[in-house]
Amino acid sequence: MNSEKLSTRLHQVAAYLIEYANEPLRLADIGSDHAYLPCYLGLNNHLEFAVAGEVVEGPFQSATNEVAARQLTDIIAVRKGDGLAVVTPEDHLNAISICGMGGSLIRDILAKGEDLLTPEMLVVLQPNMASFQLRQWLNLNQFEFLTETVVTDHQRQYEIIVARKVAEPVESLSLKALQFGPFNLQHPTTAFYEKWQGELAVLQQVRQQLEQTVDATHTKAQAVREQIELIEAVLSEAPTDMTTT
Numbered sequence: 314m315n316s317e318k319l320s321t322r323l324h325q326v327a328a329y330l331i332e333y334a335n336e337p338l339r340l341a342d343i344g345s346d347h348a349y350l351p352c353y354l355g356l357n358n359h360l361e362f363a364v365a366g367e368v369v370e371g372p373f374q375s376a377t378n379e380v381a382a383r384q385l386t387d388i389i390a391v392r393k394g395d396g397l398a399v400v401t402p403e404d405h406l407n408a409i410s411i412c413g414m415g416g417s418l419i420r421d422i423l424a425k426g427e428d429l430l431t432p433e434m435l436v437v438l439q440p441n442m443a444s445f446q447l448r449q450w451l452n453l454n455q456f457e458f459l460t461e462t463v464v465t466d467h468q469r470q471y472e473i474i475v476a477r478k479v480a481e482p483v484e485s486l487s488l489k490a491l492q493f494g495p496f497n498l499q500h501p502t503t504a505f506y507e508k509w510q511g512e513l514a515v516l517q518q519v520r521q522q523l524e525q526t527v528d529a530t531h532t533k534a535q536a537v538r539e540q541i542e543l544i545e546a547v548l549s550e551a552p553t554d555m556t557t558t
Contacts, residue, residue, distance in 0.1 A: 315349060316348075316352035316379060316383055317353070319349060319350065319353050322464055322466045322473065323350050323412065326350060326410055326439060327350060327353055327354060330354065330359070331354070333435055333437075333459055334407060334435050335407050337361035338359055338363075339362045339405055340362075340406065340407075340409070340410060341404070341406050341408070341409045342363060342366065342409075343366045343397060343399075344366070344367065344411060344412065344414055345366055346367070346375065346413070347379045348365040348375075348380050348389065350410060351385075352379055352383045352389065355383070355389055356383060356385070360389075362388050363388065363389045364389075365390070365392070366394060366397075366399035367392075368393065368395050368396070370393070396421075396425055397409070397422060397429055398425075400426065402429070406429070407433065407434060408437070409434065409437075410437045410439075411423075411438050411439070415441055415443050416441075416445070416447035417447070420443075420446055420447050423436070423450070424450065427454075434477065435459075435475070436474075436475070437474070438474045438475075439472065439474075440474070441471070444472050445491050445492050447474065448474065448491045448494065449486075449491050451474070451476050452485060452491065455478060455480070456476040456478055456483065457479045457483050458476050458496065459475045459476060459477055461473060461494045461497055462496070462497070462500075463504040463508050464504050470504045471504075472497075472508070489547075493509070493547060498547070501551070506548060506551045509548055512544060513541065513545065513548065516540055517541065520534070520537050520538065523537060
């Protein structure tokens with residue numbers, strides 16, 4: 314992977330930014346690593362300005378070097394700092410991307426930078442886990458879900474969520490929609506079913522372990538059983554010709 318050829322998941326993130334962001338695109342890419350995503354957008358003339366934020370020295374230097382090598386220092390500012398603290402109102406951003414972190418961490422980053430989340434701000438988020446907690450926070454904080462998907466990248470499944478801040482409270486999502494994603498339930502991909510097959514297998518192992526150590530009526534055992542039943546119900550709707558693992 315490099316700035317010219319992104320990984321499958323980052324390529325989908327870039328595609329969503331291009332499709333859903335208000336033009337001209339002014340982006341904060343938090344946890345930018347090598348700054349491949351903003352560099353890709355800049356190289357393909359989809360970017361007016363970006364902040365590539367990194368809190369760790371090694372990735373910060375990698376991003377700095379990549380932006381310089383691609384001759385994009387005039388439109389991409391690499392800044393070292395924690396989350397959205399690298400952004401100022403004078404950057405006039407209209408989009409934020411945060412990829413490759415846990416959903417709870419992404420939620421906390423957004424919450425700490427809440428003053429920047431003005432109406433019409435687009436967020437494209439790729440949580441590695443805890444997407445329920447992330448969707449719940451977005452739903453409670455006036456974000457309208459625009460689309461989402463699950464993609465397979467190097468034999469792993471990744472969720473990508475696209476939402477926009479709006480001025481008024483939005484309709485509350487059901488627990489099922491928070492867990493799986495409202496758009497994923499409407500338009501599931503093969504990767505979606507593969508992801509939840511994997512989650513089901515893990516929970517079934519947990520259930521077996523709990524059955525050996527606690528009573529079946531134990532609160533944790535009941536919660537795991539309910540999760541298994543919910544996932545099994547969603548997986549039962551998979552087309553018969555769809556390959557799952």
